[in-house]
Amino acid sequence: MRFEGQYKMGYYPTPLSVVERIKSFINFPDTSFSMLDPCCGCGTALQKLAEGTKALTYGIELDEERYKQAKEKLYRVAKGGYEIATISNEAFSVLFLNPPYDFDTSGQRKEKIFLQDTQKYLIKGGLLIYIIPQERLTIDIAKFISYRFTDIKIYRFPEEEYKNFRQIVLFGVKKKNFYINQEDVIKMVNASQKGKDLEELPYSFNYVYSLPPTPKPKIFRSGILDKEELEQSIKNSPLWDKIREYVKIKDNVYKNPPLPLHQGHIGLLLASGYLNGEMDGHLIKGSAVKKTVQTIEEEDDYIVTKEKEIIVVTVKVLTDKGEIFELI
Ligand SMILES: C[S@@+](CC[C@H](N)C(=O)[O-])C[C@H]1O[C@@H](n2cnc3c(N)ncnc32)[C@H](O)[C@@H]1O
Structure with a gap:
């Protein structure tokens, strides 16, 4: 049987x-x-x-x-x-x-x-x-x-x-x-x-x-x-060396900028997540969120409501005392 x-x-x-x-x-x-x-x-x-x-x-x-x-x-x-x-x-x-x-x-x-x-x-x-x-x-x-x-x-x-x-x-x-x-x-x-x-x-x-x-x-x-086999062959592929070569971050990228960054630069770096991590003893996380802003205006005999979308950079901070607050 x-x-x-x-x-x-x-x-x-x-x-x-x-x-x-x-x-x-x-x-x-x-x-x-x-x-x-x-x-x-x-x-x-x-x-x-x-x-x-x-x-x-x-x-x-x-x-x-x-x-x-x-x-x-x-x-x-x-x-x-x-x-x-x-x-x-x-x-x-x-x-x-x-x-x-x-x-x-x-x-x-x-x-x-x-x-x-x-x-x-x-x-x-x-x-x-x-x-x-x-x-x-x-x-x-x-x-x-x-x-x-x-x-x-x-x-x-x-x-x-x-x-x-x-x-x-x-x-x-x-x-x-x-x-x-x-x-x-x-x-x-x-x-x-x-x-x-x-x-x-x-x-x-x-x-x-x-x-x-x-x-x-x-x-x-x-x-x-x-x-699993696909993952393995991607890992072993000689193409990776080429990709690494193309996207290689050159040593001199992290040199100090010629002028100090102003607030706008720091805002952009925060929003794009470049500064996520520890900063001055606090943990920070930046993000850019889309918000809708509404305005009401009087035009002649009408009341006009206008809405516009704006991108707001927000930064969440966790202090060394365990407080969390948000900077906008
Ligand atoms: C008679 S057993 C032989 C196993 C092994 N060659 C041996 O001699 O011990 C036949 C095997 O063929 C597999 N099989 C059936 N159709 C198949 C196909 N189209 N392509 C590959 N394997 C197949 C079956 O799942 C089975 O494990």
Whole structure:
């Protein structure tokens, strides 16, 4: 029942025992490289895959709660659907894809749509790790994969983990030139029909796949604004230095004026709030308020009432004896 509940929400995290076995197939680069999980859940699977390597881990997650958890575990996480994220193509050494096992609103399987839409982020020579229920490796998906990927290996989950959703792990290396390989198509379709006869994912004692290194992706942006992330990136923006430079108050600004200020100057400084604070042992606060002044005049046989608005500078003073009064 617990698994059914998770499944309905499109959430079935890759068991860590499976991640361990997947990892045993991979020779990770000694230099920095990037890995993407475009539906990363709470990020644990990708984090585990990257542990002890020089990977920069990138995730995308639709569910708010899981997104928050993933942010604690991965290098960068984009909030919302992968469909609205902006990401550099061919920027990742690994595409780790365990999509929701579900139909989308148009009746298409999400396993296929997620693969179609996100494979472009994988660099040529990069590794696809595709986790789906065995029977979902349909002929159309097999053709799609065969066209773009080579060195394909398919295993079923280990016994204990296989019970729930009969998942398989498919490895494939992105081709430099795309073409269909009929043998691979047949191999995949057969694998989908083998049930438990498909070989179980082993621990590999030899590396099978060597990853090409990748620089940091130039663009990795969520389609949804995360307030905290926005605040952080504004804080870190190099634009601030420019703004500070423009509005910099030069040291000599506070030099004494050549002539003493007269009452009007002080009034303006008070009204604009420049002198707010302590002054001669009192606390002062200046403000300018709009007031209406009414005058009544007699003109011939009429009485004319005139109103005019004036700006009045007021200063509130709190004395050191605790008295408050207002100067107008
Ligand atoms: C099967 S889980 C896989 C989680 C993780 N990748 C793992 O292997 O442990 C699929 C995840 O995809 C998320 N998801 C569903 N639709 C999505 C979308 N359009 N964009 C990004 N994430 C999505 C779900 O919220 C869920 O967390």
